[in-house]
Amino acid sequence: MSEPMHGMQGRRTLVEEGTSFKGSLSSTCPVEVKGRVEGDVTAPALSVSASGSVHGKVKVGEMQSHGELAGEFDADVVQLSGSVKDRTIIRAKSLEVKLSPAEGKMQVVFGECQLEVGSEAARSELAARSAEALVRSNEKAAKGSSVPPEQVAKAPSTAPEPPKASVRPPTDANGA
Amino acid sequence: MPELTADLVLKKIKIGEKVDRADLRGLVLTRAVLEGASFRRCDLDGANLEGARLSKALFKNASLREAFLAGADLREANLESADLEGANLLGAKLVGANLNRANLEGANLQGADLSGARLTHAQLESATLGGARLVRAELAHADLSETDLSTAKLDEADLTSTDLSGANLEEASLARAQLRDAVLRGATLIRADLSGADLRRANLTGARLEGALFTGARVRSLVGTGAPVVGIRAEWVDDSEDASRAVRVTGPQIAALLSGMTPSSPSHKRYFGRGDVLRNAHLEFDTGAAVEIESLFEHCTIALGEGTELVVGRGGVLSGCQIQGAGRVTIHGKFVEREGPGIVGATQLVVSSEGFLVGAIEQAQDLTRFAFEPGCYLRVQILQAKKERTTKSGRQS
Numbered sequence: 001m002s003e004p005m006h007g008m009q010g011r012r013t014l015v016e017e018g019t020s021f022k023g024s025l026s027s028t029c030p031v032e033v034k035g036r037v038e039g040d041v042t043a044p045a046l047s048v049s050a051s052g053s054v055h056g057k058v059k060v061g062e063m064q065s066h067g068e069l070a071g072e073f074d075a076d077v078v079q080l081s082g083s084v085k086d087r088t089i090i091r092a093k094s095l096e097v098k099l100s101p102a103e104g105k106m107q108v109v110f111g112e113c114q115l116e117v118g119s120e121a122a123r124s125e126l127a128a129r130s131a132e133a134l135v136r137s138n139e140k141a142a143k144g145s146s147v148p149p150e151q152v153a154k155a156p157s158t159a160p161e162p163p164k165a166s167v168r169p170p171t172d173a174n175g176a
Numbered sequence: 177m178p179e180l181t182a183d184l185v186l187k188k189i190k191i192g193e194k195v196d197r198a199d200l201r202g203l204v205l206t207r208a209v210l211e212g213a214s215f216r217r218c219d220l221d222g223a224n225l226e227g228a229r230l231s232k233a234l235f236k237n238a239s240l241r242e243a244f245l246a247g248a249d250l251r252e253a254n255l256e257s258a259d260l261e262g263a264n265l266l267g268a269k270l271v272g273a274n275l276n277r278a279n280l281e282g283a284n285l286q287g288a289d290l291s292g293a294r295l296t297h298a299q300l301e302s303a304t305l306g307g308a309r310l311v312r313a314e315l316a317h318a319d320l321s322e323t324d325l326s327t328a329k330l331d332e333a334d335l336t337s338t339d340l341s342g343a344n345l346e347e348a349s350l351a352r353a354q355l356r357d358a359v360l361r362g363a364t365l366i367r368a369d370l371s372g373a374d375l376r377r378a379n380l381t382g383a384r385l386e387g388a389l390f391t392g393a394r395v396r397s398l399v400g401t402g403a404p405v406v407g408i409r410a411e412w413v414d415d416s417e418d419a420s421r422a423v424r425v426t427g428p429q430i431a432a433l434l435s436g437m438t439p440s441s442p443s444h445k446r447y448f449g450r451g452d453v454l455r456n457a458h459l460e461f462d463t464g465a466a467v468e469i470e471s472l473f474e475h476c477t478i479a480l481g482e483g484t485e486l487v488v489g490r491g492g493v494l495s496g497c498q499i500q501g502a503g504r505v506t507i508h509g510k511f512v513e514r515e516g517p518g519i520v521g522a523t524q525l526v527v528s529s530e531g532f533l534v535g536a537i538e539q540a541q542d543l544t545r546f547a548f549e550p551g552c553y554l555r556v557q558i559l560q561a562k563k564e565r566t567t568k569s570g571r572q573s
Contacts, residue, residue, distance in 0.1 A: 077550075095554065099384065099526060099547035108546060110539070110558045118553035 013043070017051045031060075033067070046075075050082065063092075078117075086111035093119050182208070189213045231269075316354075374419060385434060394419040400436020404466070404485050406506065406528075408434065437466075448473075450491050461486075461503075469509075473497050480505075480522070490530055494518075502540060507531040517559060527552040538562065 012030040015021050019035035030045035033052035041054065045062040048054055053068035063075040070085035078092040088111065095117040097108050179199040180188070188195055189210055196216040200223055207227040214234040221241045231251040239259045246266040250273050257277045267287045275290075279299045286304050291311045298318045309329045316336040326346040334354045341361040345368050352372040359379045367387040379399040390410035396417055410430045416423040425433060445466045448454070452471035461467050463481035469492040476494070480486055480503025488494060492509035497518065499505060504524040510532040511518060518535030519525060522544055527533050529551030536557040537544065548554065 080548075094550040095548050095552070096550045097546050097548040099524070099545065106543060106545065109543060110546065112560055113558050115548075115554045115556040115558065117548070117556075118551075 012047075015052070017049075030062075048082070055085075081107050083109040084111055084113050086113065088113040089116070090114070091116040093117075186210075376419065380434065380436075390430065390434070392421075395425075395433055396423075398434075398436075400434055402436060403504070404437065404487070404506070405431040405435040406487075448492075468492075469494065483523075488531075507533055511535065521561070527554065 010029075012032050013025075013027045015031070015033045015035045015037055017034040020038070021036065022038045024040045025031065025037065025042070027043040029043070030047065031041060031043040032047045032049070033054055034049045035052060037052075037054045038056055040057045040059075042059045044060065046054070046058060046060040046064075048063075048065040048067040048069065050066040052066075053070075054065075055070040057071055058073045058075070060073075060075045062077045063073065064079040066082045068083050068085065069090070070088050073088070073090045073092075075091070076093045078090065078095045080090075080095065080097045084090070090113065095115065099107065180195065180203075182203055182205050185195055185198075185200065185203065185205065186208060194214040194216070195218060196214055197218060198215075199219045200215075201219050202222045202224075203220065204224045205228055206224055207229075208225070209229045210233055211229050212232045212234075213230070215238050216234055216236050218235070218238045220235075220243055221239055222243060223240065224244045225248050226244050227247045228245070229249045230253055231249050233250070233253045235253060235255045235258045237257045238255075240263050241259055242262045242264075243260065244264050245268050246264050247268060248265070249269045251269050252272040252274075253270070254274045255278050256274050258275070259279045260283050261279050261281045263280070263283045265283055265285045265288050268285070268289075270288055270290045270293050273290070273293045275293055275295045275298050277297045278295070280303050281299050281301045283300070283303045285308050287307045288305070289309045290313050291309050292313060293310070294314045295318050296314055296316045298315070300318055300320050300323050302322045303320075304324045305328050306324050306326045307328060308325070310333050311329050311331050313330070313333045315338050316334050317338065318335075319339045320335075320343055321339045321341040322343060323340070324344045325348050326344050328345070328348045330353050331349050331351045332353060333350070335350075335358050336354050337357040338355075339359045340363050341359050343360070343363045346364050346366045347368060348365075349369045350373050351369050353370070353374070355370075355373055355375050355378050357377045358375075360383050361379055362382040363380075364384045365388045366384055369389045370393050371389050372392040374394045375398050376394050377397045377399075380401050381399055382403070383401050385401065385405050386407040388408050390408055390413055392412065392414065393410070394414045394416075396415050396419070408431060412424045412426045413430050413433065414421045414423065415425045415433065446461060446468070448467075448469045448471040450470045453474070454471060454476055455474045457473075457476045458479070459476060460479040461481055461484045464483055465481065466485045466487075467478075467480075468487045468489055470489040471492060473492075473494045475496045476498075478486065478497065478499045480499065480501035482502045484501065484503035485506075486499065486503050487506045488509040488511060490508045494509075494511045494513075496513055496515065497511070498513065498516065498520065499518065499522065500520045502521055502523050504526075505519060505522045506526040506528065508528045508530050511534070512532075513535035516536065517538040520538040521540045522537070523540050523542070524545040524547075525537065526547040527549065529549040531549070532553045534555040536559055538559045539561055541561045
């Protein structure tokens with residue numbers, strides 16, 4: 001149901017189902033993998049279908065995968081389903097994994113892998129926003145105005161009584 | 177070989193003769209003028225009728241499997257009980273057409289105009305209707321399971337008792353549509369417009385509703401998604417039995433109604449507000465509890481019972497903490513743990529577009545369901561469940 005990525009429209013390099021490719025693949029047009037690729041791939045976009053698998057080092061602008069990934073993947077934008085094997089690293093500026101229904105099939109089956117998502121700029125922005133939120137919350141706490149929303153009970157009986165308004169510097173708290 | 181040639185068909189129609197029950201398989205009649213012609217019970221499988229003018233034509237019980245009807249003008253045509261399986265109707269004009277009990281399984285209706293068309297009991301499983309116009313169309317009891325209806329216009333359409341299981345209705349417009357008793361199990365309704373829609377007794381189990389608009393929707397006795405609903409847009413919804421707007425529900429109760437997870441007792445909810453700081457605490461939450469954190473937690477351990485919902489709100493920061501147990505975790509704020517696994521055994525982990533997650537995640541025994549929204553920040557190591565890892569390493573050695 002997912003839409004094709006922008007870069008996958010028009011001419012493309014196709015590794016058809018039943019085809020196995022070993023080696024280095026460098027293309028100036030998008031690559032679509034329905035078969036098996038073992039090796040390095042460099043292209044503006046990569047699409048891996050449910051029957052496809054890519055094992056190796058990949059550097060692309062956009063990547064959409066419904067198949068099997070293993071190795072090291074660098075991309076700007078990633079849409080992911082299918083499976084990610086052990087010892088895989090995915091680096092991206094943006095990653096999307098949709099939530100599958102509780103009783104349905106898994107959207108992505110992750111092996112032991114590593115995800116590095118988001119640019120440094122996004123990280124700084126998030127950190128700044130979080131710091132701002134903390135400053136605001138400290139101000140509220142100082143005024144004693146920390147009030148839970150309507151119809152929501154306050155902290156549980158199991159929870160220790162929170163200390164009032166002592167917060168370490170925002171930058172540390174943000175983990176920045 | 178078809179029984180009649182294209183020329184013969186055109187001649188017959190010109191003099192007002194019917195071509196009912198003829199074998200016209202694979203016939204090429206592109207852009208032909210066939211208005212009001214009668215093709216009852218004809219076999220037109222694989223025929224090419226691209227751009228043909230077929231308004232008010234009669235195709236009752238005809239077979240048009242895999243026929244090419246892109247751009248055809250079929251306004252007010254009668255296609256009742258016709259077999260259009262796999263037909264290509266891309267951009268076709270079907271305004272006011274009769275498609276009752278027609279078979280459109282797997283058909284391509286992208287961008288087609290079906291405004292006011294009748295499709296009751298029609299079979300549309302896995303059909304593609306992206307961007308189609310179905311305003312005021314009659315689709316009661318139709319099978320629309322697994323269809324692509326993304327960005328389709330279904331305003332005021334009658335979808336009573338339709339099967340929309342697994343359908344993609346992303347950004348579809350369903351304003352004031354009738355969806356009573358409809359089955360929307362596992363459907364995608366992301367950013368769909370359901371304002372004023374009648375959803376009474378509809379089944380939304382497993383449906384995705386992020387960004388959907390529900391203002392004025394009638395929701396009495398609907399079956400909720402079964403999971404927490406976040407990011408919906410609604411000023412109010414109508415929970416009255418007779419859709420009289422007498423019972424208006426507002427605020428967070430709307431999400432609870434749509435999720436069907438209204439807790440029996442408010443004691444199941446836990447909220448940690450902004451400005452609160454918890455350090456070195458151990459917190460345990462029972463099965464079924466809903467926990468929301470907008471505070472700063474440092475070096476805390478949070479144990480979740482089965483099915484417990486933990487939401488780290490936009491203002492929430494969990495630093496050096498560990499979340500354990502078979503709960504569902506949603507992160508809109510920040511979670512940073514650099515020492516050991518920060519999240520252990522969660523059945524579901526969602527990081528929203530504003531979420532920030534740094535640390536290791538040890539999956540549940542039956543694997544964790546992940547969802548990551550574009551815009552989130554992740555420095556994450558995903559690990560298998562401990563038992564799984566031990567078995568694996570044992571096997572390797």
